[in-house]
Amino acid sequence: MQETGENFSYRGNGSDLFGIYIVNILLTVITFGIYYFWAQVKVRRYLFQNTAFMDEPFDYHATGKERFIGFLKGIGIILLLYACFFFINAFVAAAFGPFFVPIISMLVILTVMAVGIPFLKVGKQRFLLSRTSWRSLRFSFTGNPTELMKIYIRGILLSIITLGFYSAWLVCQQQKFLTENSSYGSEKFSFSGKGEDLLFIFIKMMLLAPLTMGIYYFWFLAEFIRFKINHTSIQGKKLNSTFNGGQVLWLTLSGIVITFLTLGFGLPWVINRVMDSLISSISLEEPLDLSVIKSTHDSRGSALSDGISDASDAIGAILGG
Amino acid sequence: MKAKVFDGISPVEQEWDISTGSSALYCTGPGRMQVKISRREITRIEEKSAFIRIHTIPVLPESSGLLIEVRDPASLRELKSTLSGMDNHTLSGRIRSMGRRKRILALIILLVISAAFWRAILTEGYRLIPHEADLYLGRMAMKQAESMGRVYDDPSLTDILEKVSPGAKKNGIKIHMMANPMVNAFALPGGDIIVCRGLVKESRTPDELAGVIAHEAAHVELRHNMQQIVKNTGISILVILTIGSGFDQAETAETLAEISGMLINLKYSRTFEEEADRLGAEKLNRAGVSPEGLARFLEHLPEQKGLLISYMSTHPESSKRAKTLRSLDRTGDKNGLIMPVREWIEFKKRNR
Numbered sequence: 001m002q003e004t005g006e007n008f009s010y011r012g013n014g015s016d017l018f019g020i021y022i023v024n025i026l027l028t029v030i031t032f033g034i035y036y037f038w039a040q041v042k043v044r045r046y047l048f049q050n051t052a053f054m055d056e057p058f059d060y061h062a063t064g065k066e067r068f069i070g071f072l073k074g075i076g077i078i079l080l081l082y083a084c085f086f087f088i089n090a091f092v093a094a095a096f097g098p099f100f101v102p103i104i105s106m107l108v109i110l111t112v113m114a115v116g117i118p119f120l121k122v123g124k125q126r127f128l129l130s131r132t133s134w135r136s137l138r139f140s141f142t143g144n145p146t147e148l149m150k151i152y153i154r155g156i157l158l159s160i161i162t163l164g165f166y167s168a169w170l171v172c173q174q175q176k177f178l179t180e181n182s183s184y185g186s187e188k189f190s191f192s193g194k195g196e197d198l199l200f201i202f203i204k205m206m207l208l209a210p211l212t213m214g215i216y217y218f219w220f221l222a223e224f225i226r227f228k229i230n231h232t233s234i235q236g237k238k239l240n241s242t243f244n245g246g247q248v249l250w251l252t253l254s255g256i257v258i259t260f261l262t263l264g265f266g267l268p269w270v271i272n273r274v275m276d277s278l279i280s281s282i283s284l285e286e287p288l289d290l291s292v293i294k295s296t297h298d299s300r301g302s303a304l305s306d307g308i309s310d311a312s313d314a315i316g317a318i319l320g321g
Numbered sequence: 322m323k324a325k326v327f328d329g330i331s332p333v334e335q336e337w338d339i340s341t342g343s344s345a346l347y348c349t350g351p352g353r354m355q356v357k358i359s360r361r362e363i364t365r366i367e368e369k370s371a372f373i374r375i376h377t378i379p380v381l382p383e384s385s386g387l388l389i390e391v392r393d394p395a396s397l398r399e400l401k402s403t404l405s406g407m408d409n410h411t412l413s414g415r416i417r418s419m420g421r422r423k424r425i426l427a428l429i430i431l432l433v434i435s436a437a438f439w440r441a442i443l444t445e446g447y448r449l450i451p452h453e454a455d456l457y458l459g460r461m462a463m464k465q466a467e468s469m470g471r472v473y474d475d476p477s478l479t480d481i482l483e484k485v486s487p488g489a490k491k492n493g494i495k496i497h498m499m500a501n502p503m504v505n506a507f508a509l510p511g512g513d514i515i516v517c518r519g520l521v522k523e524s525r526t527p528d529e530l531a532g533v534i535a536h537e538a539a540h541v542e543l544r545h546n547m548q549q550i551v552k553n554t555g556i557s558i559l560v561i562l563t564i565g566s567g568f569d570q571a572e573t574a575e576t577l578a579e580i581s582g583m584l585i586n587l588k589y590s591r592t593f594e595e596e597a598d599r600l601g602a603e604k605l606n607r608a609g610v611s612p613e614g615l616a617r618f619l620e621h622l623p624e625q626k627g628l629l630i631s632y633m634s635t636h637p638e639s640s641k642r643a644k645t646l647r648s649l650d651r652t653g654d655k656n657g658l659i660m661p662v663r664e665w666i667e668f669k670k671r672n673r
Binding site for chain 1: 328330332385386432436
């Protein structure tokens, strides 16, 4: 069955989002911060439910409870990692002398980052998509973190050797990994972006940004967003975005002015305007054939990765404070 | 009533018949398939003026849950009354049935309680932290301080400290000189006070220097460093939690959080300075030294252009502080010199 209306649209408004924002602040203060996780879910759900494709809204099904449990588990894991780190340092200092402590510390940190970042990224993506639906059918993510780890290690080494030029291919490979392991029901997404095309965009930015005193950066940002969206397709039908640099510049400048003049209370309007401009610029070149899409619900997505990120932010705030 | 349904198996829209019971919805799907949905199976209800959307747990095999949407005005009324009846058994339903006035009252009471809690944490939370933590931080800060200039001891400084703060040494408070031209003195967590040579150079009389030392000793006794750490942390967490509530990806929220935190911290720094002035003046009075010296030194400070910009930014206005210090002078005619003139000249020579 073919359906019409292949444009994306955003229907949210600043005052509704402001209402959510104020209630979130009150409840977060009252509950000594615990409501923070429910607050995040509420805002994300509002943004998703007001984003529509083919006139049907998306939905976000995560719950504050699972985010909070993920956070508690994350705190446990981070503290365990800290404890292991100090134990290893103490052991190295006792066994081999203090000279080796900084070397081993650096190796441990690099290993944790090399393993941890891909696992966190995959976990977050998996949780986000497994809790996102459109027409009551869930999205899913099936990427393997070890594959992403290989992309990062190879990409970072080659980027160093090529004085950064390979980073365009690294970004493309990462985007391909994230997109092609994402599905809507049984339908997989695909990504056709090429490193050489992205390199051209990067070089243009490097040449034009200094000449325009940085103003070109806004056009680069829009082109980069378009590159990611316009090379994504589903059922062989391409997504298309018309988001442009002028919009990014205007949204950034007006957003800064609104936020600071209203002492932060205008933030919901700023976010709403960004969402409206970005989402409304996207369309699919042809309507989706919905009749061939079936459910493949991924029940394994967990809030642990989000929890670890939240926990490390919280511990960072305490140590940094 | 007719409802638009997505069955969670396929994204294709379907039309189902829904009838309401006292504690469940009875749904008839394609091929006369019957599904009974109880309140426990409903995960979320979106109630707007134009429509009601009901989300359920997976009630069909291979489904990720039903989405039932009703838009017909007559059906909406019927469905709303059924759902509110079903909702009386849940906590959120009971809260909703409390009525607007009672809900607002409960919210205000909770806000007052939580404000009192946050205030207690910010102002008194440091008492829960053992003194060992101050010592640990002090050792780290001392390493940092040593990179700013040679740190050494001078017996005259120790004498002044013992006079304005008797028993300081016994209580673990130590004073050191730093070979640094800054016109500054600072107290580290744990009890080390550092006086920069620039400050000695700018002090015109021994009681000016004694005033500064009494002020720093007061910072140590009041554990202002630890109080500041607890307040900074608490404020950062509170501001990030509130301003950033939900907008986890918004960098603007983070910037705002930092700015607000910085402004609040500035206010706290000034309060600490005023507290240290008051306790410092008390110490000076007990030692028979007039706080007039510290007052004069503070008034002299703004003349040191360029050197004190950072110092002044966290301190209250010097003239106001000097006025307060003079009002706290209880020495009267008993004002004595803290150090003989000859020793003062020698001390200044040693620490040029």
